[in-house]
Amino acid sequence: MTSLSRRELFSAGVFVVAGAAAATVGGEPAQAAAPKGALPGTTFAHGVASGDPLPDGILLWTRVTPVKTAVPGSGLGADVSVTWELAEDSGFRRVAAKGTVVTGAARDHTVKVAPSGLRAGTAYWYRFSSGGVTSPVGRTKTAPAAGEALDRLRLGVVSCANLQAGYFTAYRHLADRGDLDVVLHLGDYLYEYGVGEYQARDVVVRPHDPTTEMTTLEHYRRRHAQYKTDVDLQALHAVVPFIVTWDDHESANDAWSGGAENHTEGSEGTWNVRKAASKQAYAEWMPVRYDAGGQLYRRFSFGDLASVSMLDLRSYRSQQASTIVSPEISSPERTLTGAAQMNWLLDGLTQASTQWKLIGNPVMIAPVRFPSTLSTAEIGGVQTLLGSTTIDGVPYNVDQWDGYTADRSRVISHLRDNAITDAVFLTGDIHSGWACDVPADPLTYPSTGTSVAAELVCTSVTSDNLDDILGVPPRSGSIAVEDAFKAANPHVKYLDFDSHGFSVLEVTPAAVRMDWYVLSDRTSPTSTSSRSVSYQVAAGTHKVTALA
Numbered sequence: 001m002t003s004l005s006r007r008e009l010f011s012a013g014v015f016v017v018a019g020a021a022a023a024t025v026g027g028e029p030a031q032a033a034a035p036k037g038a039l040p041g042t043t044f045a046h047g048v049a050s051g052d053p054l055p056d057g058i059l060l061w062t063r064v065t066p067v068k069t070a071v072p073g074s075g076l077g078a079d080v081s082v083t084w085e086l087a088e089d090s091g092f093r094r095v096a097a098k099g100t101v102v103t104g105a106a107r108d109h110t111v112k113v114a115p116s117g118l119r120a121g122t123a124y125w126y127r128f129s130s131g132g133v134t135s136p137v138g139r140t141k142t143a144p145a146a147g148e149a150l151d152r153l154r155l156g157v158v159s160c161a162n163l164q165a166g167y168f169t170a171y172r173h174l175a176d177r178g179d180l181d182v183v184l185h186l187g188d189y190l191y192e193y194g195v196g197e198y199q200a201r202d203v204v205v206r207p208h209d210p211t212t213e214m215t216t217l218e219h220y221r222r223r224h225a226q227y228k229t230d231v232d233l234q235a236l237h238a239v240v241p242f243i244v245t246w247d248d249h250e251s252a253n254d255a256w257s258g259g260a261e262n263h264t265e266g267s268e269g270t271w272n273v274r275k276a277a278s279k280q281a282y283a284e285w286m287p288v289r290y291d292a293g294g295q296l297y298r299r300f301s302f303g304d305l306a307s308v309s310m311l312d313l314r315s316y317r318s319q320q321a322s323t324i325v326s327p328e329i330s331s332p333e334r335t336l337t338g339a340a341q342m343n344w345l346l347d348g349l350t351q352a353s354t355q356w357k358l359i360g361n362p363v364m365i366a367p368v369r370f371p372s373t374l375s376t377a378e379i380g381g382v383q384t385l386l387g388s389t390t391i392d393g394v395p396y397n398v399d400q401w402d403g404y405t406a407d408r409s410r411v412i413s414h415l416r417d418n419a420i421t422d423a424v425f426l427t428g429d430i431h432s433g434w435a436c437d438v439p440a441d442p443l444t445y446p447s448t449g450t451s452v453a454a455e456l457v458c459t460s461v462t463s464d465n466l467d468d469i470l471g472v473p474p475r476s477g478s479i480a481v482e483d484a485f486k487a488a489n490p491h492v493k494y495l496d497f498d499s500h501g502f503s504v505l506e507v508t509p510a511a512v513r514m515d516w517y518v519l520s521d522r523t524s525p526t527s528t529s530s531r532s533v534s535y536q537v538a539a540g541t542h543k544v545t546a547l548a
Contacts, residue, residue, distance in 0.1 A: 041067045041070075044063070044064060044128065044133070044136065045065055046062070046229060047233075048138040049238070050140035050241040051244065052288060052298070052300070053140070053300065054300070055120035056116055056119075056120065056142065057142065059113070059287055059289055060084060060114070062128045063285070064111065065077075066109065072109075072225030073222040074105075077109060079105075080102070080130055081101070081130065082102070082111050083128065083129045084126065084127070085097075086098065088122065088123075090137065090139075092127070096118060097118070099113065108284050110284040120143065120144055122141065123141045125137055125138065125139050125140075139239050141240075143303075146303070146353070147353065148304060150304060150305035152305075153302050153507040153508075155180065155505045155507070156240070156505075157426055157504070157505050159185065159188055159247075159461070160187075160188040160461055161188065161227075163462075164193070164199040164200070164204050164205060164208055165462040166200055166462035166522035167522065167523065167525045167527065168233050168462070170517075172236070173502065174236050175239050175240075177504075182242070182243055183241070184308070184310075184505075186247070186458065187249075187429060188249040188428065189286070190223055192250075194208060194213040200522065200523055201468045205523050208226065209222055209223065210222050213262075215269060216274075219277075220281035221281045221284070224285035228285065241287070243310060244287075245296060245312060246312070246314060247428065247429055248314055253387075254320060258319060259271045280292040295312075296310070296312040297309075297341050298310055304355065305509065306357075307353075307358065311341070311359065311361055311362060312341065312362075313336055316338025317336045318404070321334070330405040331406060334404060334406065336401060336408075337407055349415065355539070356422045356507055356512060357424070358512075361426060362428060363399060364427050364430060364434070365400070365425050365427070366491060366492070367408075367442045367489070368485070370396070371484035371485055374481065374484060378477075381481075382481065385431055385469055386430050415452040416440050416452045420452075422512075424454045425455040425456070426458075426505065427457040427458070428458055430457065431464060431465050432457065433459040433496040434456070435514070436454065436492050436544065437491040438451060445491050451491065451542040453542055454512075454542060456535065458502065458503040459496065459503075465478075465499065466498060467498040475498055478497040481497060496518075500519045500522040501517045510539055512536060513536040515531050516533050517530065517531050517532065518530060518532045
């Protein structure tokens with residue numbers, strides 16, 4: 001798939017960040033000057049975005065503020081008409097689709113449209129207008145035609161962006177590349193915590209709005225709106241389509257179908273009401289083909305090269321296990337995916353018409369044993385990082401697939417028994433970088449066991465890593481912990497517990513390659529980035545190997 005250069009993007013008038021920050025007015029993204037007759041206060045302060053590319057369609061998103069009082073979550077402001085245009089050129093001389101929709105306070109004045117009948121593998125430019133004011137211009141691209149021979153696909157891969165813990169310069173560096181076909185966001189697009197509850201080594205870099213933990217629809221809307229005013233996030237949304245899924249912090253920490261670790265019934269209302277509020281705000285504010293109460297898991301294909309199956313591992317899961325010595329943790333009655341999603345995943349792996357089967361996987365599937373050599377402080381730090389707990393005296397991460405071994409066994413057995421090749425799990429959640437084989441039997445791997453898939457885990461954009469939790473310099477005390485984990489888990493080939501940043505995944509018929517990029521300082525709006533390491537999965541091998 002071809003991409004535009006950064007110079008071409010600038011000449012096209014696409015809204016991107018130049019250097020450390022975009023043009024701003026009073027700290028907000030710059031808006032087109034309102035012409036005479038425009039509604040007072042009309043802005044597109046939250047940028048534009050696109051997502052979920054199909055060969056013949058794309059989803060477009062924005063939010064209009066029709067009057068100054070119609071701030072996100074307020075419930076204020078009348079219904080207004082918003083016109084949208086999609087063109088094959090940046091000057092909008094060849095308009096491919098256009099229309100008018102009505103939005104209002106019932107959907108927090110957000111706008112989502114899904115033009116269809118478009119040309120496959122084609123770049124498009126889009127914009128919105130309302131009340132005489134025009135939004136920034138965005139650029140997007142449809143997916144290649146089904147079955148089309150494709151020699152390359154390049155994806156940005158990100159997870160865990162906590163605004164209180166730093167600046168989103170990782171997004172700026174991705175936007176500056178100009179060579180991405182899509183961005184995969186694997187969850188924790190935002191965080192639910194109030195000010196002072198979770199930040200950068202206990203320093204609040206940028207305070208959340210609202211200042212309290214988000215539990216109501218107003219809270220979730222305001223928090224989504226705050227994140228969408230970040231200039232680096234706006235820049236990335238404006239130049240490449242996203243494919244997203246949620247993890248837990250879009251609602252509450254360690255969420256499951258009937259509750260969450262970070263939810264108290266009574267004082268914070270009922271879980272079902274809070275969950276519904278988080279899902280409604282997500283449906284309104286994210287460029288995703290999802291309506292509140294609907295199905296988030298979905299699949300995309302890119303020619304004959306790759307499919308991307310995005311999982312929802314929060315809506316249907318059983319409560320996390322409380323013991324590992326009883327049958328609870330391996331009980332087939334407990335589920336991570338839910339029955340319908342599991343069948344959909346397995347069928348998709350078997351019936352895929354693409355070479356590579358990529359799985360957008362919010363929590364880690366490769367098994368992880370805690371080393372017995374760690375100190376109490378190291379165990380506590382890793383538990384905090386991974387969201388794990390000590391059960392029956394044994395550190396264990398029951399929030400990952402490790403806590404739902406019956407479901408994991410179904411996936412692994414399906415891959416092995418059907419001789420499915422070139423399956424790669426792309427994972428976020430745990431604020432660290434990993435490259436792993438996924439063994440059919442971890443107890444005999446690698447001496448006699450086989451690997452059925454590979455897993456590549458991106459680190460956090462800003463959320464705390466192990467060095468932050470332990471309060472030690474980066475790449476110091478964590479190195480011994482990493483070595484101990486790799487020794488205890490021979491299928492883990494790469495592990496970085498310290499870095500913040502992003503990953504870039506390149507898919508070709510020969511291999512899937514992930515490059516990890518690390519930030520020099522997540523708390524600086526001018527942070528630089530550099531490539532740390534690269535690992536690949538060669539076609540047909542199911543194994544990760546290091547690259548120079």
